[in-house]
Amino acid sequence: MGKRGRAVRNGLAAILLGLAGLGLNANAAAAQDCSADRITLRGDFGTASFRVAVADTPGARAQGLMNVPEMDRFAGMLFVYEKPGNVAFWMRNTLIPLDMIFADETGVVRKVHANAIPGDETPIPGAPGTQYVLEINGGLAATLGIAPGTEMRHPAIEEAAWACAAE
Numbered sequence: 001m002g003k004r005g006r007a008v009r010n011g012l013a014a015i016l017l018g019l020a021g022l023g024l025n026a027n028a029a030a031a032q033d034c035s036a037d038r039i040t041l042r043g044d045f046g047t048a049s050f051r052v053a054v055a056d057t058p059g060a061r062a063q064g065l066m067n068v069p070e071m072d073r074f075a076g077m078l079f080v081y082e083k084p085g086n087v088a089f090w091m092r093n094t095l096i097p098l099d100m101i102f103a104d105e106t107g108v109v110r111k112v113h114a115n116a117i118p119g120d121e122t123p124i125p126g127a128p129g130t131q132y133v134l135e136i137n138g139g140l141a142a143t144l145g146i147a148p149g150t151e152m153r154h155p156a157i158e159e160a161a162w163a164c165a166a167e
Contacts, residue, residue: 034154036155036156037051038050038154039078040152040154041134041150041151041152042162043147043151044145045145045150050134055078055079067095069096071137080132081130081132084104084131085130087125088123088124089133090120091118096118096138097117097138098135099112099114100133100134101134102132105159106161108149108152109149109150109152110148
């Protein structure tokens with residue numbers, strides 16, 4: 001068997017093992033959803049999951065997604081603050097349009113700012129009591145139906161309305 005045949009066989013085997021694993025242990029699937037590099041949202045639209053980088057220090061939050069030339073469709077950045085408060089973002093040195101999803105201490109979305117303009121330094125205020133902000137590709141929140149009332153699930157959300165241990 002040639003290199004291509006082995007690669008196809010190995011790829012199919014990996015897919016089949018992955019599919020088999022999904023059916024065997026629902027708790028393992030739920031645990032996978034609650035990894036530090038993934039956030040899941042649920043609402044009237046169903047669920048959506050994003051691979052995220054977590055910005056939970058002042059330096060990481062200040063850097064954010066500045067100078068990032070592109071981002072995978074279902075990727076983003078989760079900003080985590082120590083306590084709820086008033087936050088505002090801007091788009092200085094940000095190269096791609098972003099949706100900013102502002103959530104309270106329970107991970108419930110309170111405000112969505114759609115399609116923030118790259119390079120714009122106009123402050124974009126969050127909702128009062130914001131503790132978490134998820135930035136995703138611009139326009140995706142509307143496409144998916146993410147709106148106020150949507151719930152987020154991630155290990156950093158300690159008092160989550162939709163906790164990682166759920167299900």
